[in-house]
Amino acid sequence: MNVPFLDLKTPHGRLKKALLDAIEPALLNAQFIGGENVSGFESEFAAFCESPHAIAVNSGTDALRFAFLAAGIKPGDVVITVPNTFIATTEAISQVGAEIAFTDTDKKNHQMDPVRLEQTVLKLKQENRPVRAVVPVHLFGHCADMDPIFEIAKKHDLLVIEDACQAHGAVYKGGKKAGAMAAVGCYSFYPGKNLGACGEGGAVVTSDADMDRIVRMLRDHGQSKKYIHEIEGYNGRLDAIQAAILRIKLKHLGEWNAARRKNAKLYDQLFEGVKGVTVVKEPSWSASVYHLYVIKVAHRDEVMKKLSDKGVATALHYPIPLHLQDAYKGLGYKKGDFPVSEKQAEEILSLPMFPELTEEQIRYVVASVKEAIA
Ligand SMILES: Cc1ncc(COP(=O)(O)O)c(C=O)c1O
Incomplete structure (x- = not known):
């Protein structure tokens, strides 16, 4: 018997008609950037995450980068995460000019260890390093243990930014969803993810209206309106065909x-x-x-x-x-x-x-x- 690691063909075969029907209007109307499918997907994904705002972006990496920038992480700030994540988590830290600091995982669950996190924070503070934020990663689709992480963050005045790129829909202690517990959370729609596009995709989910506004500008060259650039941003939009595909898949x-x-x-x-x-x-x-x-x-x-x-x-x-x-x-x-x-x-x-x-x-x-x- 052959058992593949992942089967992306079967669900696409099953959803073929719905996916092609969703893509066709985008092709015929030449609606590739923004539009109803992008905003529709954003509302539907926000509802799925039970969060007020979702902003569709080009990848999970962009989601992290934009979330860090919108949260006010500056060059020189120290951001703590785990060493057993995908490199995108730390690339995004470096690429906003911040410094990466690692903290170890716990033996049993492989998630960020809150006890070690506090030791890491204290050590960095002793060294006079400007610790600003902590990024728990909900690894393998399990939730990181967020309550003690929030407690430590509060005690030491740190921002919490969730990397939920592997955990669309995971629930913490019967309450909130992974990625929607902190003020800002990040998701990837890389094809092999639980919710995967037919190409690249990602989203930032936030409960903060200001953060929502800033991430929307960051993904679109800093524009608040066409050719009105409040800040310098990026080309980091989710394209409309991927949004149409994700709307179909989100239902499943x-x-x-x-x-x-x-x-x-x-x-x-x-x-x-x-x-x-x-x-x-x-x-x-x-x-x-x-x-x-x-x-x-x-x-x-x-x-x-x-x-x-x-x-x-x-x-x-x-x-x-x-x-x-x-x-x-x-x-x-x-x-x-x-x-x-x-x-x-x-x-x-x-x-x-x-x-x-x-x-x-x-x-x-x-x-x-x-x-x-x-
Ligand atoms: C934990 C984690 N963070 C970030 C990312 C980056 O997502 P993307 O590949 O969409 O940029 C991924 C997925 O690849 C991931 O697994």
């Missing part, structure tokens, strides 16, 4: 997330009591949307190879923590600085996870993992 996001949760539950059951496999489970505070289903095994690279030989596609999110990447040599971090993230990077293995995964495929993946670790 709830059922797709539910299917991911069902698949995760079956994986969890089948891995229960299997020696040598640790599942990165849904944290107690999170109703997760399983962008990824991640386990930990010893001799991970060998296991990955054996699974590939059995036709099971797997992936690593992420194999090298950011503080050890060449791109960040200049930050002065070294191996051993974030031991939890480093150990996790050696053991993690992302298994196939998508809504259409069948019970038979899941059983085959689990049987193959058991065989590979035997």
Whole structure:
């Protein structure tokens, strides 16, 4: 049996007519930038996130960059995040001129560790570094533990900006959605995300009307009206065809997330009591949307190879923590600085996870993992 890591073709086949019908008017009316599909998607995505404002942008990376700028992060400010995220989180920090500071993850959930966060803040303050903001990443589609993070942020006067690029629809403690807890949250619609465009896309979600206005200007060359540039901005708009596609797909996001949760539950059951496999489970505070289903095994690279030989596609999110990447040599971090993230990077293995995964495929993946670790 062949089990792909992700299947984007099946949902597109199923939604073919609706997607083509949605794209056709944009083509025939030559409405490619802005317009009804972009504003419609923004209202619908804001409603999905239960947040007052959503601004559609060109990517999750742009969403982060614009959110940092709109929040007033300035060159020289220090912004704290985790080392086990995708590099876009930290690229956006550097690209607004701020400095990246890392804080380690917690052993069990792989999310930002609030205890370590406070230690990091205190250490940076002792060094007289201007700490301004913290960026929790809702990794794998699980929520980071936001209550203690907000408490620390309040105590030390830090802004909180959520990276919810992997967590569209995850719910924290039965209340707010990932990305809609802080004043500003960022999403990616990269094709493989739980809500994916047929190209690039992203959104900023905010409860703050000023932030909404600034992000709208930033994504559109700083314009408040045509050719009235209040500030210098970027070319960071979501195009109308992607918005039309996302409007169709958004209608299915709830059922797709539910299917991911069902698949995760079956994986969890089948891995229960299997020696040598640790599942990165849904944290107690999170109703997760399983962008990824991640386990930990010893001799991970060998296991990955054996699974590939059995036709099971797997992936690593992420194999090298950011503080050890060449791109960040200049930050002065070294191996051993974030031991939890480093150990996790050696053991993690992302298994196939998508809504259409069948019970038979899941059983085959689990049987193959058991065989590979035997
Ligand atoms: C955690 C995280 N942050 C940011 C991004 C950046 O999103 P994009 O690829 O849409 O720029 C991604 C996705 O790729 C991500 O997984």
